[in-house]
Amino acid sequence: MISTIALFWALCVVCLVNMARYFSSLRALLIVLRGCDPLLYQYVDGAGFFTAHGQPSKQVRLVRYIWKRYYLDHHDEEFIRRCERVRGQFVLTSALCGMVVISLVGLAIWH
Numbered sequence: 001m002i003s004t005i006a007l008f009w010a011l012c013v014v015c016l017v018n019m020a021r022y023f024s025s026l027r028a029l030l031i032v033l034r035g036c037d038p039l040l041y042q043y044v045d046g047a048g049f050f051t052a053h054g055q056p057s058k059q060v061r062l063v064r065y066i067w068k069r070y071y072l073d074h075h076d077e078e079f080i081r082r083c084e085r086v087r088g089q090f091v092l093t094s095a096l097c098g099m100v101v102i103s104l105v106g107l108a109i110w111h
Contacts, residue, residue, distance in 0.1 A: 015096040036076040
């Protein structure tokens with residue numbers, strides 16, 4: 001019989017791996033953005049995005065830009081492709097994190 005706790009930890013590991021993939025894709029997106037649209041790069045604080053002194057309001061701008069698909073009007077095909085990938089990974093990671101929270105609540109009630 002499969003242990004529910006082992007299943008929960010497996011779900012946590014999968015979630016962490018997908019979070020790492022998401023952040024890696026986001027970093028690659030910022031590198032492409034620096035080359036193809038410097039104004040947008042400055043608008044979303046590309047240089048300080050992953051630093052401790054990064055501005056959360058500017059980081060939210062990039063998330064909103066990707067979530068609402070404003071990138072579809074952009075001229076660079078590679079940037080559009082990377083935005084689609086980051087958006088898909090964001091949706092997947094959000095769903096997995098939700099599953100981890102629901103599983104944690106279920107484990108707390110079950111045990």
